[in-house]
Amino acid sequence: MKKTILTLSVAAAALSSALAFADYPEKNIEFIVPWNAGGGADNVVRALQNPVEEALGTNIVVRNISGGGGAVGFSTAVAAKTDGYVMTIPTNATFTLEGLGNVGFSYTDFEYIARVLVEPYVLAVNSQKGWGSLEELVNDLKENDRPLMVGASGVGSSTHIMAVALAEELGVHFEVVPYDSGANAVTAAMGGHIDAVVLNPSEVVSAIDSGRLNAVVTTGDERSGALPDSPTMLEEGYDFSISQWRGIAAPKGISQEVEDRWVEAIQAAVEDPEFQRAAEMMGSDIMPLYGDELDAFVENTAQLMIEEAEKLAQ
Amino acid sequence: MNDYIDALGLVFQGYVLLAIAGGTLLGLIMGALPGLTAAMAIALLLPLTFGMPPVMGVGMLLGTLCGAIAGGSVSATLLNIPGTPSSVATTLDAFPMARSGQAGRALGIAIVASFLGGIFSAVVLSVLAPPIAEFALRFGAPEYFALSVFGLVIIASVSKNLAKGLAAGLIGLLLATVGSDPMVGSARFTYGNMSLLTGINLLPALIGLFAVSQVLADVVDYFKTEKADTSSTPVDKASPRWIEVIKHWKVVLTSSVIGTIVGAIPGAGGSIASFLSYDQAKKMSKTPEKFGKGHPEGIIASESSNNSLVGGSLIPMLTLGVPGEAATAVLMGGLMIQGIRPGPTLFTEQGAIIYGIFIAFFVANIFMMLFQWFGIRLFIKILQIPRKLLMAMILVFCVIGVYAVDSNIFNVYLMLAFGVLGFFLNKYGFGTAPVILGLILGPIAESNLRRALLVSGGDWSVFVSRPISLAFLLVALLFLAFSLWQNAKHKTTSA
């Protein structure tokens, strides 16, 4: 008799816990975007919102917590409860903030659930300046021993760090001119006030379409879907490959079940035609990654970005 | 031409018009509440536009943008709460007018002026967008610096006492340096506070300096009045004032031109457009001494310019694919979700859609005016709330608005600090408008000065060797002299 009760209660407990997880999500999920509405990351989250809501069967409430170039929002996310109702969007900034030494968290404080989008960094030069290819540009800079005025989207941003890293790899001198947004840097480059920009494709595709800027090289593993004519650093013979990415993360310590539910939801969302169209327009490539592969990717990228950011911080 | 006809067909459908109307209404409501910006309103509606046809989705977002900017003037007029930086100039004359029992007139003027400004910019947008975008591209760091100097000169014209006004402007400039340095990233005056790394957020400063300081002043006044005035401000007839505004058509026109062009220069701090127009109107006016005390010309200048700003800010976004500020950046995200990539190809390849967007923008402006026309009687009821309850409610709305900006309680403390500062600045004749000008223009001036020098390799001559920059600096000098002369003349005549 006792035994039956025991089995029953164990079964009941198991059942109720299974039910508890099956119930996830049972309320709205808060999604922290550590930048203002209108930024690249914010656009991605808004585009993901519908398909993910559908897959999870709950509402996603986007909460823009800007400040400190992402520092405030990420710190809030790290400190949140690990019940799976607070999510955030990790990008390279998650790592560079740590490297710059402005934050109290480390990239290991997050549980990475998925990588959704990847976009390379692109070096785009003003078309009027007459550099048709990366080779021409590098040779010209070396011959005349002049610096290239390169705009980036903010001091200490990942584009700034990448501009410095690119110059080092190419063996030329970039004078990085930080702007307060990618849009302003692009405007300056289009107007010929600076020579070039290092940004993400989404910010330069319009300028490239119009022929005002010319993307001489991108930094991805493969050519970017938005800029199919621009060669990668690898193709140009440099051992250099690093991309901006956007994904889903939660504070460390969420349960496996929550993670699984989210992986399922993201898998469904990336198949959504509306989302695919939005991603294409934003100049991003949908390259989902989950589980161990994701962990390896995060580890790899984090080491690289943190190292580069630390160099800049000195 | 065919594209235009197709475009008309795209816009004039029941659901599309309904969507634009809905967006405008939500924009008006959110814009009227302090802290809720146009960018937030558009971001809120963005997911809804999924699955809508492009012109419908974008039209709804455009309506939201127009509504939010126009809504800001309601709270600026009635309660001295500038919901956005661009309605600060509106408070300068609309609030005193409302206080003197002419709230209906102030709102009536604001509605008509913003409608005319919006329509003007819609015309310019649909006819002149490409050349204006071309002009905007000629703005490099030296030009932005010169433009900001030009803007700072306005301080002389909005302050009653020059030394004090300048001091207030400098306080704004000083506070604008708080945060991570724009060029090399060194922390300045942040004391390890992460929230300060990106500088002092403009909204808490704005709401603190204007709304909170006003309530604090009202608390003092509450006990001063002979027979304690427990009821509310008297209210006049509330209706649009078409004739009164059209009489000042010159002000409407110049202000709309200024608004459209400044709006089209990305990152110029569009909010200064309304100040520039205000200043301009004051200089051209026969009665400059009435400004700041409830002068209709001041309201007209600020309102027509801040609504023409909207059309202007769409120019670089649609033609170049560069959003000038937060609201257009979200809007651009909305376009992309709709499968529309802004840029020059938009005009050649998707003609019907781009013209549809232009027409939707016209329609949004019309809805904006109609809603305000019918809503004006409702808005004015706010002033009939007993004063003690109204004061408490204003504060509650200020706090929630500022908190909503970043979900950060730090902003609330910041707002309170600015409220106290603003109270004393007003009390001792420094004024708060110069502080805001300093806060807005400081970062533009500093970062572009240093950027220009970085690009020129330390050569200061760039500021005078480039025509646009030189022109702005010369005109700034001229205006400064004119303001000083106007002030001096006024002083001698009134003394």
Added chain:
Amino acid sequence: MQRPIPEATFHIVLIGLVGYFLMESYSIRGSAAGGSLSPAFFPKAICVFLIVLLLLSLVRVIIEGVSSKDADEVRESSFRVSVIAWVTVLALLILYAFLLEPLGYVVTTALLIFCMVSTLVLLNKQEQKASLKGVAGLAGFSILTSLAIFILFSKGFSIILPTLGIAGV
């Protein structure tokens, strides 16, 4: 002679604050990059100008204060009440900001409205004194207003507000 003293004090407080900023700006790190200006240049320049202007203004206030004979006709009693009300309202606001996150939006907001309005009523001699009906009315108004705002912002505008975690508020 009533007004110049507080006004001069305000000038002195401002000068003190700006002086503090000036001192602090000497510890801003970072040098001028590529022939441009250093991060500390702007703050220092602004501080110096500001101090000069404030000193000028202060001198003028003192001169005007000495020469003006008519004292400010502030009625003592109402002045004192105003100051008390002003300080109380500000203190309530600080307390409000402090309690907003731990106690949740609805509770704190209702308390703020209630406390602030009662302060204004109690300090005002010309208004009729608190009646039970008045207090109940005010309490109802406070709770309803804060609930309405909470629902508008959290449901209508999808803005996450702090909650106490009891019954959804």
